[in-house]
Amino acid sequence: MGVIQRREREKLEMRQLIVDAAIKMYLEEGYEKLTLRGIAKHIEYAPGTIYLYFKDKDALFHAMHEWAFERLFEKFSTLATIKDPILRLKELGFTYIQFAFDNPELYDLMFILTEPMCARDNHEGWECGFKVYGFLRVTVEECFNKKLLRGDSVDMIAFSMWSMVHGMVSLQLRNRLDIYDKINVPKDFDKENLIKASVEMMYNLFILK
Amino acid sequence: MGVIQRREREKLEMRQLIVDAAIKMYLEEGYEKLTLRGIAKHIEYAPGTIYLYFKDKDALFHAMHEWAFERLFEKFSTLATIKDPILRLKELGFTYIQFAFDNPELYDLMFILTEPMCARDNHEGWECGFKVYGFLRVTVEECFNKKLLRGDSVDMIAFSMWSMVHGMVSLQLRNRLDIYDKINVPKDFDKENLIKASVEMMYNLFILK
């Protein structure tokens, strides 16, 4: 019965075809202009066909969201070779920020938009997110065990660091840092530099010396 | 020429009528179900009428957004009497978090949704946001001048604190903290407690003793 296996493979291939097209269009045209009709036209299928592979648009967003997490995980993976856990932790943060600035739409998908999370069937772990968080967690844990970090617990430290970096990035992506335009911040400081300098400061708060 | 003054007043009243209805419906029914037709029906006007008072839906979101900022500013104002700047700073954070949990939809409007920011005509200062940020800034400044805080500059400290708290709150509102459900965090720690404890920890990092 090799047929049903081929069928299954074709089903996956078709899913991938749709996801690839969706991501391509999403990155090129943005959130607003990503329509099911547009995707269907792009892959030369009828609009209804997409519903044979995805329950609804949110489910498609969920698949795109997983794809995006794999991209970030790839970036993180290159840091695994760094022996010094403190240095690895620092690089983790800067890599995260750089990823967000290089791929603002993907960042949206991963951490800001509601759609991908609506599509999880019955709270199935959200593995992709946990994989990425796990990377941060083990690094913090290593630093914490070696008494290199201030803070109450591994997860609270990891959570705090993640939150701060996410907060900075998402405020920037949503234009809430415009308040710094007319006032305060030194003129030669653009937002990206403000964020990187603040993260540097954050590390100094956490790291014992 | 009292007529044009009355006309202007009526225009403002009508605007307010629309904004009030929109906020009421937004809080009751949520983002998805807030439609211009629905608002029009609610105030017993034709859909097109709204466009005599707002350029588009984003402009309406902007007005709602300003209304929300006034609510948060009111909450902040009650803290002005606290003499000890460190205590005031701490209370500011907890008030912010509490506001977000009590009014998640308003928080969305203020700090997460793109719509209100799209509607600003030619980058007009975003005063409401600056007023609220100003409250944080002066408090941090007072602490900083009295050498009570670690950190490089007033704005970097204020920005970092704001970002961390916003990060925690927005990750929670967007269900990204579900990764903590199956693992890690002590069972009796719900998300709100995790956040509050982490903020407490953050203060300990910043405050010199």
Add this chain to the structure above:
DNA sequence: TGCATACAATGAACAGTGTTCATTATATTT
């Protein structure tokens, strides 16, 4: 091979959305 079956794909139709604009009603000014 021919036929019944299962499945994939279709695209028209549905119920919505934000937005526009010629038309109508109302209020003000002459």
Add this chain to the structure above:
DNA sequence: AAATATAATGAACACTGTTCATTGTATGCA
């Protein structure tokens, strides 16, 4: 009372996500 300026209308437009009866095609059996 007539002319004018303003406010409000609601049908129409161009979309959206989603559904489903219909059509086409490939598979399994006789």
